[in-house]
Structures are given as structure tokens and as C-alpha cells.
Amino acid sequence: MKKILIVGLGLIGGSLAMALRGFEDFEVVGAVRSQATYDKAEAMDAADRLTFDPAGELPGADVVVLCQDPAGIIAFLEEHRDRFKPGCLVWDVCGVKTAVMEAAKCLPAGVDFIGCHPMAGKEMSGIANAEGTLFRNTHFIVTPGPNATSGHLDLLRRMADWCKFGDVIVTTPARHDEMIAYTSQLMHVIALSVCDNDELFACQGFEGGSFRDCTRVAALDPAMWVQLFSLNAPALTQVVRTLEGRMRQYRQAMEAGDKEALRDMLARASDRKKRINLERARGDDVRPSF
Amino acid sequence: MKKILIVGLGLIGGSLAMALRGFEDFEVVGAVRSQATYDKAEAMDAADRLTFDPAGELPGADVVVLCQDPAGIIAFLEEHRDRFKPGCLVWDVCGVKTAVMEAAKCLPAGVDFIGCHPMAGKEMSGIANAEGTLFRNTHFIVTPGPNATSGHLDLLRRMADWCKFGDVIVTTPARHDEMIAYTSQLMHVIALSVCDNDELFACQGFEGGSFRDCTRVAALDPAMWVQLFSLNAPALTQVVRTLEGRMRQYRQAMEAGDKEALRDMLARASDRKKRINLERARGDDVRPSF
Numbered sequence: 001m002k003k004i005l006i007v008g009l010g011l012i013g014g015s016l017a018m019a020l021r022g023f024e025d026f027e028v029v030g031a032v033r034s035q036a037t038y039d040k041a042e043a044m045d046a047a048d049r050l051t052f053d054p055a056g057e058l059p060g061a062d063v064v065v066l067c068q069d070p071a072g073i074i075a076f077l078e079e080h081r082d083r084f085k086p087g088c089l090v091w092d093v094c095g096v097k098t099a100v101m102e103a104a105k106c107l108p109a110g111v112d113f114i115g116c117h118p119m120a121g122k123e124m125s126g127i128a129n130a131e132g133t134l135f136r137n138t139h140f141i142v143t144p145g146p147n148a149t150s151g152h153l154d155l156l157r158r159m160a161d162w163c164k165f166g167d168v169i170v171t172t173p174a175r176h177d178e179m180i181a182y183t184s185q186l187m188h189v190i191a192l193s194v195c196d197n198d199e200l201f202a203c204q205g206f207e208g209g210s211f212r213d214c215t216r217v218a219a220l221d222p223a224m225w226v227q228l229f230s231l232n233a234p235a236l237t238q239v240v241r242t243l244e245g246r247m248r249q250y251r252q253a254m255e256a257g258d259k260e261a262l263r264d265m266l267a268r269a270s271d272r273k274k275r276i277n278l279e280r281a282r283g284d285d286v287r288p289s290f
Numbered sequence: 291m292k293k294i295l296i297v298g299l300g301l302i303g304g305s306l307a308m309a310l311r312g313f314e315d316f317e318v319v320g321a322v323r324s325q326a327t328y329d330k331a332e333a334m335d336a337a338d339r340l341t342f343d344p345a346g347e348l349p350g351a352d353v354v355v356l357c358q359d360p361a362g363i364i365a366f367l368e369e370h371r372d373r374f375k376p377g378c379l380v381w382d383v384c385g386v387k388t389a390v391m392e393a394a395k396c397l398p399a400g401v402d403f404i405g406c407h408p409m410a411g412k413e414m415s416g417i418a419n420a421e422g423t424l425f426r427n428t429h430f431i432v433t434p435g436p437n438a439t440s441g442h443l444d445l446l447r448r449m450a451d452w453c454k455f456g457d458v459i460v461t462t463p464a465r466h467d468e469m470i471a472y473t474s475q476l477m478h479v480i481a482l483s484v485c486d487n488d489e490l491f492a493c494q495g496f497e498g499g500s501f502r503d504c505t506r507v508a509a510l511d512p513a514m515w516v517q518l519f520s521l522n523a524p525a526l527t528q529v530v531r532t533l534e535g536r537m538r539q540y541r542q543a544m545e546a547g548d549k550e551a552l553r554d555m556l557a558r559a560s561d562r563k564k565r566i567n568l569e570r571a572r573g574d575d576v577r578p579s580f
Contacts, residue, residue, distance in 0.1 A: 179492070187501055219564045259516055
């Protein structure tokens with residue numbers, strides 16, 4: 001029997017362990033740090049086997065999935081780079097890819113690191129919120145290094161299929177980071193900025209679906225998101241600056257009472273949204289799982 | 291039998307007609323303008339009776355609900371002010387209240403206008419998207435004028451109960467408009483601004499739940515939202531300006547590489563979001579219906 005070692009059983013690692021159970025002829029081993037996570041993972045039957053010793057499992061692991069926070073992944077690669085099994089596949093789940101791919105250069109030749117980003121999540125972290133169905137119909141983004149083997153890419157696709165991801169998107173780390181700054185990190189900056197308003201606690205009774213939807217992701221883990229924002233600061237600051245500019249244009253049109261300019265802006269942006277909805281509907285049946 | 295006249299069977303008017311059917315001893319009459327809406331409303335069995343002639347129904351209507359766009363409501367009040375039945379209750383569903391309450395001052399004494407805002411909606415307009423269950427567990431905001439009778443307020447509460455609104459919030463038009471600028475209109479400015487980015491069509495495959503949730507409401511009706519934004523420009527421009535400032539602070543902390551400042555900002559805002567989630571969980575069981 002072959003072995004998948006999942007390092008870190010938080011929301012994503014725990015969900016992956018559950019989703020990957022039963023995949024081909026692999027045993028799924030989950031490595032945890034705390035007794036509380038161990039107990040919860042055991043109660044949830046999250047993996048075939050649990051361990052406190054990822055280093056001890058590495059030499060026998062055919063696939064290693066790094067599910068810590070970004071700093072944890074980078075530190076793990078550096079600390080254990082000589083313990084990985086030759087020929088193994090290592091992948092991670094981190095929301096930034098350039099920094100992680102850079103850190104993975106420390107691995108010896110023959111250890112194939114492929115950056116991954118499952119575009120799934122919840123605003124609540126920890127294994128208690130993990131679900132084996134978390135990845136259904138979400139995107140699985142893959143950023144292979146120049147030496148990634150086609151055998152490993154194929155193995156990764158089979159794992160993605162088993163976890164019921166909606167599709168697999170292969171791209172470069174730089175393009176991933178640029179896109180994710182816009183589609184994900186910016187949404188978190190917006191949600192945080194909206195919640196950092198003096199009226200937040202007064203507004204109860206006046207909020208509708210749009211407010212709940214927009215602010216949902218503000219309930220994030222600050223320690224992890226400081227890392228994600230900081231590791232992608234050049235791309236993220238650029239999209240924040242662009243959004244500030246757009247919002248200023250809306251404000252200025254309203255301040256000037258220029259209804260014609262405002263109508264043009266609303267027509268243009270709402271039309272873009274309607275068109276992309278149509279493209280999505282035509283393109284595939286990927287639906288949000290959360 | 292008494293009569294509720296609903297003027298305008300779009301998403302909200304059509305949903306209200308369906309939700310109000312069977313309420314006490316009222317006949318629900320829906321007034322439409324186009325044959326297409328008439329046919330659709332008839333096929334959906336949206337009202338007890340349909341008409342193209344709201345003016346002809348006014349003298350016999352005990353309750354009139356104005357469900358047009360803001361300009362349509364204001365024009366209707368002015369055009370038909372002398373046709374309302376003495377002692378009747380008139381309410382509207384418009385997303386801004388000061389301007390509508392101001393327009394309603396043209397009504398004769400004895401016609402009781404109470405501003406209302408059902409905090410429910412969808413990004414798709416029109417009767418085809420109407421549902422009798424649209425209002426379940428949403429907020430019903432009420433801004434009575436100084437002469438509103440307690441009998442009419444009580445009638446309004448019974449209608450809200452019948453439609454299964456989660457609660458009834460009574461406030462002033464000015465406070466409503468200030469709060470709605472923050473909780474609703476700002477969310478629409480954000481969604482539009484995010485969609486007005488050159489990368490929108492390139493980002494497919496990289497979007498997760500946060501992007502879908504934040505941009506959902508951008509697929510709006512430009513003609514109506516130009517009115518809503520313009521009629522509430524003083525409050526809305528203020529909250530847009532505040533949000534621009536917050537986003538600039540995040541950007542500047544990232545540009546400066548000031549992780550400590552960034553961590554403080556993230557901790558503060560995420561903590562506020564988590565606390566308000568807790569307050570909501572304690573406060574009541576209002577849940578979004580969309």
C-alpha cells in the first residue's frame with residue numbers, strides 16, 4: 001500500500017484527508033501537532049491513521065500534502081528537505097504560489113514539488129469545520145515547476161477527480177498570484193474594510209443579503225492572512241489601488257450630481273457582470289460549494 | 291371584502307402580491323402596465339385579480355402598495371393624490387425613504403402614507419423571478435410619518451407577519467437612508483467597482499465563493515439604481531469616502547511592509563466581524579432568504 005501524508009489537519013488539511021480516503025491504493029495518514037486536533041480528527045474518523053511525527057513518516061510517503069499556513073509550509077520544506085522519499089510528489093494548499101515555489105527550490109532533485117491551491121474554504125478554520133465534501137465543484141489550481149513529471153501531474157488530476165473538484169486549472173505561480181490578488185485577497189480587504197466602520201454594530205436590522213455576503217470572509221484568521229497579504233503585496237496593493245480609483249469615480253459622479261455619467265458607469269459594470277454570468281453558465285456547471 | 295391594490299408587479303410587487311394573498315378579508319389586486327407582465331402574473335396566479343387601471347381602483351382601495359421604481363412612486367403620488375380613498379393606508383417598497391416621504395406630503399390629510407423597505411431582493415428583476423416566500427426571515431423597515439395612525443401601523447405589522455418577515459424595524463427616514471447607504475448601497479458600489487476591472491473576464495477559473503458573493507449584486511438594473519444612488523447621494527458618498535480611506539490604510543501598510551500594523555488592522559476588523567456574528571446569533575434567528 002502506498003501512502004499519502006497530510007501535514008496539518010486544519011480546515012483544508014482535514015477536509016482533504018476525508019476527501020482523499022479510499023483513493024486508489026493509498027493509505028491516508030494525517031500529521032497533527034496538538035492533542036486536541038488529534039482527538040477531534042480521531043472522533044471524526046478523518047484519516048486512516050494519525051501521527052504526531054510527520055518527519056518519521058516522510059521517508060515512506062509517496063505523496064506529501066502540506067496544509068500548514070504559508071510560514072509553516074516554507075519552514076517545513078527547509079527543515080525536512082532531506083527526509084522526503086526520492087521520486088515522491090509533494091504539493092501544498094497555500095493561497096500564494098510564487099513564494100512557496102521559491103521555497104521548494106531547496107528540495108533535492110527527484111522530489112517533485114507542485115504548487116496547488118484548492119479554491120475552497122469557509123470563514124471558520126480548524127478541523128471541527130472540515131468536511132469531505134468541501135471541494136465539490138470548486139477550482140483546483142495547479143502551478144507545476146519546470147521539472148514536474150507528467151506522471152505526477154496525472155496523479156494529481158486523479159486525486160482532484162476523487163475529491164470531486166469541478167476542474168483543474170494549470171497556470172504559472174505569477175499568474176496565479178496576480179489573479180488571486182483580484183479574485184480572493186481583494187475580497188478579504190473589502191470585507192475587513194467594510195467591518196471597520198463605526199456603524200457596524202448599529203446597522204443590525206438594516207442588513208440584507210448583500211451585506212452578509214460581502215462581509216462573510218472578514219471573520220478570518222489574522223495571523224494567516226497577514227502572511228498571505230504580505231507574501232503577495234505587490235499584486236495585492238495594485239488591485240486595491242485600482243479599486244480605490246473606481247470607487248472614487250463613482251463617488252465623484254454622485255457628488256457632481258452627474259446622473260448621465262453615473263448611468264453609463266452602472267450600465268457598463270452591470271452589463272459586464274451579466275455577461276460573465278452568461279459565460280459561466282455556458283462554460284461549465286461549476287457551482288460554489290459554500 | 292376589503293382591497294389591497296399593489297401597483298407594479300415586478301420582483302418585489304409580484305412577490306408581495308403572492309405573499310399577501312389570503313391575508314385577512316382582503317382581495318389582492320395587482321396593477322400592471324404591460325401585457326407581458328399581465329400574462330406572466332396570470333400564469334403565476336400572482337394576485338386575486340389583475341388590472342391595467344390602477345387609477346380606477348384607487349377610490350375603492352383600503353391599502354395601496356406602491357412597488358414601482360423611485361421616480362415611478364413619486365410621479366404616481368403626485369398624479370393620483372386626489373383619487374386615494376379617505377382613511378386608506380398607502381405604503382411603498384422603495385430603498386430610499388427621505389425622498390419618498392417628502393413626495394408623500396402632497397397627499398390629502400386622511401390618507402396615511404407609511405414608508406416601508408422590505409430588505410429582500412434578488413439580482414434578477416421582474417415578475418418571472420417573484421416568489422411568495424421572498425420575504426421570509428428578512429427585515430421589514432418602516433418609517434412612519436408624524437401622523438401615522440396606530441391602527442395602520444398595526445395593520446402593517448399583521449401584513450408583515452403574514453408575509454413571514456423576520457422582524458419589523460421602525461425608524462426615521464433619515465436614519466434609514468444613512469444605514470442603507472452603508473449596508474446596501476455601498477455593497478452595490480463595491481460590486482460594480484470590482485466588476486469594472488480589466489481582469490474580470492480573465493479571472494474565470496480563479497474565483498471562489500468570496501468573489502461570487504461580493505459581485506453577485508452587480509447584475510443590477512442601472513436605471514433604477516441611478517435613482518437610488520442619486521436620491522441618497524449625501525449619505526452614500528460619505529460611506530464610499532470612508533471605505534476608500536480604510537482600503538488606502540490597508541494598502542499603505544502593505545506597501546510599507548509594516549506587518550505589525552497590518553496584523554493589528556486584521557485582528558481588529560476580523561474580531562468585530564466575529565463579535566457581530568455572535569450578537570446576531572444571540573439576538574434572533576433572522577436568516578437570509580437569498
